[in-house]
Amino acid sequence: MMDRLASFGNDPSDKPPCRGCSSNLVEPYIKCAECGPSSFLLCLQCFTRGFEYKKHESDHKYEIMTSDFPVLEPGWTAQEEIALLEAVMDCGFGNWQDVAYQMRTKSKEECEGHYMKNFINNPLFSSTLLSLRQMEEARTADSHSFQTH
Secondary structure (H helix, E strand, O other), X not given: OHHHHHOOOOOHHHOOOOOOOOOOOOOOXXXXXXXXXXOOEEOHHHHHOOOOEOOEOOOOOEEEEOOOOEOOOOOOEHXXXXXXXXXXXXXXXXOHHHHHHHHOOOOHHHHHHHHHHHHHOOHHHHHHHHHHHHHXXXXXXXXXXXXXX
16 A cells, blocks of 8 residues: 555655656656556656657646645645655654654644544544454465365
């Protein structure tokens, strides 16, 4: 799941370079909605210059790629949600001072409060986690019974 979340981040190593100038893409950037199957990505400068290449034409439909929007609650962008999850994974649950230091945009109190509210005390998340745990236990039980026969 973190791999899928990371694709929304703003780390240039997460995405291929601009097809026009080969620079590292920084949000916001442009994704052609018509070219494929691989993503045709352009920086804003190449997009505004009308860059065309092989089958890509400047009049194609496009998407603006950014993670600068709220997901779970106002005041926390998608990019910050990803950064929080990564920081908790890196620093450990409960190490809010280091989590906040790694995030750079939120205090330790903000990090702890947001994480607890949205990922620990959230009934939807809790029930999903419980379902995943039950599925894993059932799968483990099945594999053990399969191995004994």
